[in-house]
Amino acid sequence: MTASLEQLRRCHFAVDLGAARTRVYVKGAGLVVDQPSVAAVNTRTGALIAVGEFAEKMTGRTPAYIRVVRPVNGGTVVDIEMAQRMLRQLIGDRTRRSLRRRPRLRAAACTPHDADPLAQRAAIETLVGLGARRVELVDTLIAAAVGCGLPVERPEATMIMVCGAAATQVAVLSLGAIVQAQRIPVGGEAVDNAIVQHLRHQHELMLPSQSVRPLQLALSGNGLTPEGPESTEIHGRDVATGLARSVKVDTAAVRRAIQTPLTAVLDGIGKVLRECPPDLVADLADRGIMMVGGSALLPGFDQMLRQATGMPVHIAERPELCAVEGLGAMLEGRIAPMVLDPLGA
Numbered sequence: 001m002t003a004s005l006e007q008l009r010r011c012h013f014a015v016d017l018g019a020a021r022t023r024v025y026v027k028g029a030g031l032v033v034d035q036p037s038v039a040a041v042n043t044r045t046g047a048l049i050a051v052g053e054f055a056e057k058m059t060g061r062t063p064a065y066i067r068v069v070r071p072v073n074g075g076t077v078v079d080i081e082m083a084q085r086m087l088r089q090l091i092g093d094r095t096r097r098s099l100r101r102r103p104r105l106r107a108a109a110c111t112p113h114d115a116d117p118l119a120q121r122a123a124i125e126t127l128v129g130l131g132a133r134r135v136e137l138v139d140t141l142i143a144a145a146v147g148c149g150l151p152v153e154r155p156e157a158t159m160i161m162v163c164g165a166a167a168t169q170v171a172v173l174s175l176g177a178i179v180q181a182q183r184i185p186v187g188g189e190a191v192d193n194a195i196v197q198h199l200r201h202q203h204e205l206m207l208p209s210q211s212v213r214p215l216q217l218a219l220s221g222n223g224l225t226p227e228g229p230e231s232t233e234i235h236g237r238d239v240a241t242g243l244a245r246s247v248k249v250d251t252a253a254v255r256r257a258i259q260t261p262l263t264a265v266l267d268g269i270g271k272v273l274r275e276c277p278p279d280l281v282a283d284l285a286d287r288g289i290m291m292v293g294g295s296a297l298l299p300g301f302d303q304m305l306r307q308a309t310g311m312p313v314h315i316a317e318r319p320e321l322c323a324v325e326g327l328g329a330m331l332e333g334r335i336a337p338m339v340l341d342p343l344g345a
């Protein structure tokens with residue numbers, strides 16, 4: 001699916017439409033958008049009220065006539081029209097006008113590994129609606145590997161793990177191509193949900209939709225590791241009475257609750273390693289796993305992987321930006337053509 005570098009170099013802008021965040025890179029200008037993939041709509045008039053950070057803040061706080069929507073779900077654009085409107089707003093008039101001036105506007109987008117034709121079509125349609133005459137698709141795994149500076153073009157194996165909001169993708173790359181890969185439909189959202197469910201069942205407490213991250217932060221520093229405070233105080237609403245209440249939560253129990261989704265991720269890694277040719281596995285034992293994507297920042301996640309696999313684990317610098325920065329590097333031609341396209345095919 002991944003487009004050739006030559007084609008990518010001709011693109012004017014690149015988009016990473018994630019389940020959690022939307023990022024846009026404009027050639028020559030760099031990263032111009034990094035905002036939540038959220039839009040708030042007036043249901044009476046159909047007008048867009050807000051997008052990005054501001055729309056996300058409205059979640060759970062809107063009167064009946066305002067609806068907060070997420071046009072990207074599970075890594076796929078599910079509402080093409082809304083995604084286009086959201087992107088137009090996020091990109092802004094000035095940048096859009098300057099893009100429009102290009103005679104044949106070309107765009108690039110990264111799509112999840114194994115995205116089906118329908119999902120690919122939805123990504124293309126979204127960008128065509130923004131004026132692109134041609135859209136090149138790049139596998140997120142390749143974009144992220146380029147973005148975090150992995151030597152993907154060499155004949156040695158590297159392992160990358162893209163920890164997104166909706167999914168975790170793991171791959172072994174060699175010679176610029178994917179040797180083995182898995183997409184596990186478990187990501188940051190599943191971890192947040194596990195915490196919400198735990199508090200509901202064990203403490204009969206409902207969390208306001210935006211306070212899961214603060215809970216992770218309360219656990220943080222030590223996150224998934226057993227050091228650190230034994231309990232933490234959480235404010236929420238009683239499930240039965242609906243009144244505000246705060247409880248002391250046992251951090252070890254929260255860590256156990258998060259363990260379930262993370263086990264699925266470990267299974268996926270194991271599967272990739274088992275199916276990988278032995279020569280490459282030997283390389284991996286030295287080089288280890290590179291973690292990218294926002295959920296790579298989940299405190300203690302890297303340590304857990306280290307324990308489970310016995311391999312070195314690294315977190316990329318600014319892990320959440322790797323995919324879009326990789327697309328940017330390809331647009332700007334910072335990657336030599338032979339790198340991803342050795343035969344010039």
Ligand SMILES: Nc1ncnc2c1ncn2[C@@H]1O[C@H](COP(=O)(O)OP(=O)(O)OP(=O)(O)O)[C@@H](O)[C@H]1O
Pocket residue numbers: 017018019020021022074075163164165166167187188189216293294295296297298299320
């Ligand atoms: N500091 C942090 N600690 C824990 N989790 C974090 C942190 N920062 C971001 N996340 C999580 O990372 C996820 C967002 O990551 P990212 O921006 O890579 O997702 P995305 O690209 O929109 O999703 P996808 O690639 O699955 O479509 C969210 O689920 C968020 O909860």
Ligand SMILES: [Mg+2]
Pocket residue numbers: 016018019164165293323
């Ligand atoms: Mg992503």
